[in-house]
Amino acid sequence: MISLNALLHHIHLPLVPSDTQITGITLDSRKIQQGYLFAALPGAKSNGCDYIDVAIEKGASAILLPTNASFPETNQCIAIHCDNPRYVLALMTAIFFPNHPQHQVAITGTNGKTSTADFIRQIWQLQNLKAATIGTLGVISNTNYNYTGPVLTTPDSIMLHEILTNLVEHNVQHLALEASSHGLDQYRLDGLTIEAAGFTNLTRDHLDYHHDFQHYLEAKLRLFKNILPIGGVAGVNADMDPDALIKIKQAILDRKQNLRLVGEQGQFLQLLSVTPLPEGQKLEIKTALNDVFSVTIPLLGRYQVDNILLAVALIAKNEQDIANLIPLLPHLKGVRGRMEQAAILPNGAAIYVDYAHTPDALAHLLQSLRPHTDNDLYVIFGAGGDRDAGKRPLMAQEASKYADCVIITDDNPRTEDPDHIRKEVKAGAPAALEIADREEAIAQTIKKLQSGDILVVAGKGHEQGQIIGSVVHPFDDVTIIRKHVSSL
Known part of the structure; x- marks a missing residue:
């Protein structure tokens, strides 16, 4: 617990007449309790200012909000208007x-x-x-x-x-x-x-x-x-x-x-x-x-x-x-999902998993693996939906530049059409193989690996799910790889 004026004094904002005590700070209106400070911030999907009435009803002592945001007339709660509420919230939180x-x-x-x-x-x-x-x-x-x-x-x-x-x-x-x-x-x-x-x-x-x-x-x-x-x-x-x-x-x-x-x-x-x-x-x-x-x-x-x-x-x-x-x-030990060795096949071929999901990261990943490759270097990757579309063909260009065999698959298509994403990726590497289903892409490629080959499955790394629409389906590259290696 800390007085509101103590918070305001530390960050050089005007003090308020009553020395209100703050018992907690939250961005989530569902977590508000008696005496809390509620930060009513605009977000990508919702605006905290839409929940000011809810915050007051739940007993918030103070509400932090943008300068131009409206506030109801009430004696129950203090409004703290400021030009940069996110910055003020960070400083307040550090003090609290x-x-x-x-x-x-x-x-x-x-x-x-x-x-x-x-x-x-x-x-x-x-x-x-x-x-x-x-x-x-x-x-x-x-x-x-x-x-x-x-x-x-x-x-x-x-x-x-x-x-x-x-x-x-x-x-x-x-x-x-x-x-x-x-x-x-x-x-x-x-x-x-x-x-x-x-x-x-x-x-x-x-x-x-x-x-x-x-x-x-x-x-x-x-x-x-x-x-x-x-x-x-x-x-x-x-x-x-x-x-x-x-x-x-x-x-x-x-x-x-x-x-x-x-x-x-x-x-x-x-x-x-x-x-x-x-x-x-x-x-x-x-x-x-x-x-x-x-x-x-x-x-x-x-x-x-x-x-x-x-x-x-x-x-x-x-x-x-x-x-x-x-x-x-x-x-030192390797970091989960970063150049992580997932399996070694009986013939000596190696399979790695990596989080690389940008053109530069993919290029560095493949360049790093090349000196350790005695035969062919394979890469399986995709591009996320609802994210920077401009990098999609660039990733494919880097993959085709440094790998011997490029396989394009799905990687968290989210709300976009997976076929469309793959098409945009493939524009950077027209000769690449396209296998939509990520597990199938992994399974088919494992069967092709010969002695001295290296396969790297890129993009998801440590992630434990494949996001299709708004649903997260359980999916772990390492687990999938080991499952298909064990069945060889």
Whole structure:
């Protein structure tokens, strides 16, 4: 419980005459209880302002709403009008839930957020620290905290701070979280006290929401311009698109943050060489102190190296601390649904599952697998419905460029016609094979695999369902693969 005026004072909004006590905060009118603050925000499917009367009837003490929104005459409830209610809500929530892990790291970028966050958590845990991640895979920690809420890459600010409170109650003081462009654009992370922020890469995605590439970049740059404090650690993949890199570096320098570049062009951690091995990859890394380390990681995929280097840069206390972290890298494990080995056939052919669902991610995935392929490289993928349609043929172009055999199938068609989606995908690879049913595509391709072949089933990764219309049908790529391999 906290007084409303205490909340308003902290975020520099005008105080109210009566010192009302706030017992809770919610975005959901169904959860309102006596003394709650209800955030009446406009959303994609409904408008919170339509539930103001319901909130008052249920005993809300205050309602946060946009400046131009109407409010009924009443003495029962206080209206807090503001120009940016999402931002104000995030700050209020951070004050209402004051217990945050002491060390927080946030990662943004088109691809690699989940893996980078998970590698950070693993490295902390290898140092015998209580650590957690929040992101696409839910909440993962080495405690008995069991999060059962909805899984979003970046939860809304109220849900996020409830999770933070629970983690602290379980003695977690080290947290890595994913910062999606949606979450950043909607101010969900504002109010967090992060000490390091990472930028993995930037390629086309989510233009159905952001409309153009510049707005997409600006949403991600909010992590550095508005959330990471002056002097904070800013880790960036130096090998990303040069034009984007210039803008990212400028934003970091403007905030006087501690820039740490990693990759082949890196200065904090420079990748000198990568040698593919049957069991993983051997790396040669040069540090900012000109020390050179050789280390073997038990993971396939060149992009995994980028994610690991960024993870090290984000949590190293200083240049000297790198020497303590690199010996831990051989103990890292793959992330669920990211270059995950699903099966090895009796003839030695290997099958992997990966979450790649953008043109760039698909290209990097296939390029990463090629050095490990002694024969043909197969890829099965599709494109989601009700999402950025412009990337569909681009994904097929990348698939046909790097794979020997391309199979187009369904992947969460949602409310769109699956045939139409596949047609748009196939425009980028006319010679590709088209098998509508995802399980059938997997089953038929497994039967073709010969010794030395690799098949990767891309797009869904860790997901446990296939969304057709508005119904989620149980579907797990790994389970389906193992089912058909076992019947060979």
